Amino acid sequence: MNTLPKLIFELSREGKIGVGLNEADVPDEPAVDPALRRRDIPDFPQVSEVEVVRHYMALAKLNYSVDAGFYPLGSCTMKYNPKINEKFAAAEELQAHPYAPHDLVQGNLEIMARLEEWLMELTGLAGFTLAPAAGAHGEFTAMLMVRKHLQEKGDPRKVVLIPDSAHGTNPASAHFAGYDVKEIASSAQGTIGLAELRPHLTPDVAALMMTNPNTLGIFESDIMAVADALHANGSLLYMDGANLNALLGAVRPGDLGVDVMHINLHKTFATPHGGGGPGSGPVGVAERLLPYLPVPRVRRRGEGFDVVYDDPRSIGRVKNFYGQFLVIVRALAYLMALGRENVGRVAEDAVLNANYLRKRLEGLLDLPYQGPSLHEVVFSDSGLPVKTLDIAKRLLDYGIHPFTIYFPLIVHGAMMIEPTESESKETLDEFIAVMETVLREAREDPELLRQAPTRTPVRRLDETLAARKPVLRWRKGESL
Amino acid sequence: MAKENLLYSKDHEWVRREGDAVVIGVTDYAQHELGDIVFVDLPAVGKELKKGDPAANIESVKAVSDVYSPVSGKVTEANASLGGSPELVNQDPLGEGWIFKMSVEQAAELDELMDLQKYEEYLKGIAGE
């Protein structure tokens, strides 16, 4: 079929019903003044059940997903999402109301407490909060704790240092925690060592936000010296744990001098990304930041569990209720399936896969930072007859989701490839073969790449038009 | 507008004298670097600006760039046509794509700007980097 699905509004016909509800069996006597009520929801869809099903089935066909194939989106850790975990997340017996009395939800509280304890063991940190809803929310939560701690010591300080290779969420999170951001340049090797840190390490510095392994996939080998220098300055070391997958079972951030870090359950712990969320961004802290963890906190009490809601030294509440509980359920299930026997294998296979790709591709593509790669490798489009975007779009024609493009910003035309441990050698070899073909096409017929993709449901979309004349909703009579 | 009659800043703004006031826009080099411009955030009329203050914002699909005030003064007019047609900055950066007008507090600040010849040399320097 050549045309895209209609919008649900375009399928709507007056009088259609998609759901069979009970009839209310109480008197039809509203107790709200008529002026406060609405008469109608103009243009709200009316579609039958079967049409709704076919509509979304048609939409599903237009999506690429991890379930469909290789998804080497660097820094996003698109690993396989185990199916059994979905069953647990949907289980009736876990769908408690968040205000159900604690003694009726001991199983749920135990799920949270266990994940906290195992994350502590994995990271070597003294405590965790599971409240943050996503990575950026975790960063923000962490920076609030840093600030509160420094404030209690007498001076919250003004500046947070952030490497130029960092995700944009780092400066944004620091900003909303009340800090000025100072970007620091990475070394020629793409890392942050004492030489890069020292010139910026003034008494005003509250913390350094360091991604490790960094966004080039390189381990920050000087991290312990960096932590010492920060601590000697009264500053803290925040570790962005977006790339924790590379370190699972290999090293514990808490042993490296990290004071606070966030992790992404939707990356490292195999919970599905859902097309952009929900995520979950637990934050772990060293001993001295424990008092500032957000509320509520689940706590073991004898054989059971209860919840602490108030703590005057806490930064407060960052979210409704307890956090992304059903994401927590999936992450715990993943960790229980892996067990201590296999946790280290995850990082080993992820790093092995990345290095295999690096080795096989480094003759074909420019590798601007040559340091040892962990879980991902970043090439550039230097010397190619086409741009990174064109290569990415051509990969779509071969049924492969492209890597992350144009990030990190310190690499020209970056191609950031993270295979994860979920991929078989056959998949990697197929990807390499496709890359070889695409790069040959780039030399022989660059226009072919600039016109790509041609085999996808739509071709390149006009993003300029979308931004110049924003159409952010359907309106009756205005369909394109 | 003839580019010979304009003054230029290192941030790639151009300045045209218009009586006691100046008209300000961005150069062809700047619009080319930005790519397809999708939105211009204009300064409010009456806003007081010091030389070097961010005065307006130009957005392409994936980048944002500040337009800095090349002199000190007060905004007297903003180019309302850019609201519906930001592409004018791409199509005619020195003419229809002007961004705002302002009064000039200290005429001496205009002397610190470059003429076309100096600006073209400056651009060559950037290209050589």
Add this chain to the structure above:
Amino acid sequence: MRYLPLTDAEREEMKQVIGIADVRDLFTCIPSGQCRPPLGKLPKALSEPELTAAFRAFGRRNSFSGYLSFLGAGAYAHFIPEVVSYLSAKGEFLTPYTPYQPEVSQGSLQAIFEYQTLMTMLTGLDVANASLYDGATAAAEAVLLATRRSGRRRVLLAGSLHPEYAAVIRTYVQNLPIELVTVAVDEASGRVDAADLGAKLDDATAAVLFQSPNFLGVVEDGPALAAAAHERKAFAVQVVAEAMSLAFLAAPGDAGVDMAVGEAQSFGLTLGFGGPYLGFMAVREEFMRQLPGRLVGQTRDLDGKRGYVLTLSTREQHIKREKATSNICSNEAWCALRAGMYLAVMGRTGLTRAARACHLNAAYFARAATGTKRIRVVYERNFFNEVLVAVKKGSASELAAALRKKGILAGVPLAWFDAGQKDRLLIAFSEVHDRAAIDRLLAAIGV
């Protein structure tokens, strides 16, 4: 291990290609002495049957499911058509990342475009974003938006705002130059106290943020609050903690508010012990470029075919970094998709009927409980689906405990949030209840 497809032979082959003897050679960048911690507290690996048994055991340690529940206060049990669970579980929707490559993400993008449209229809506003974490953080983002846009720093929070929302807002602004001022609630009406609002509204006020239906269950006089805010050129922000109310009550946009934010868990999301839920934000057009979070927009492809992309991204952290409108990146996309599915299958008829049933059930209870001896209905009219009652003797917690013994979770005692409110119990109704369930509650209370 079943999630790791490499065989040992393949690992060997790959090591040879890379030129290493041991995979640990790839980790030599990590300071020695710190490598390979023992991790003895981690569990032993479980087979799939063992894992299933372990989660059944967690489930057995929960014992809420036998109770007839009237718990609400920001999280609501509603009927979810099977179609929603079936469709949203598909891997094509569950396992993609953010749609950075629109050519292979039109399914997610179109679904979110439809969700955005549905939320504008329900709120009566011009633009809705693609989601925020939850109702409380959406309210906090509204505070940030209002102060940023107005250049003013004072924000008035209605005293009848959900206490957890107020707490999250306080957390968000604790280091920012924003002053939060609470406006009193008029005890007689359960609404924002107009005199106190008038006294606190000034020309430095960026916004008046009120919840409706509010935390006491009462529907606020939106037009009056919006008019009061606008008189001082402040913005009016309506928080909606029960999105189902949007299908029964006058739309926020029609009441004249500038922004509506809140929690849309009621649209097809399970209770899930509090998350993941769905924060929404809808605004008048003038705020479009100030919105936090992602937006999907319509455009055309090279062949002129209609398609959808993430748009107006210059607002976001990956471009503007510390100058972004918010730090949010991952949002609640799948929850928004699910809400879209729910609203599509419920449709105009189903949604309005369900919303009406929520209210009629609450109204039935309120009428039956009015003038009885054990409890007093505090606000007898102008609620949506939550009825606040005052216990005449003893505390609400004691009443709740007594009803628990009869298999009923009767509601949320307000003393959990405000120790002074010992006698108040907030009881929530929805279309999952029928007359028999409500009669059972009434009988158990002993009215």
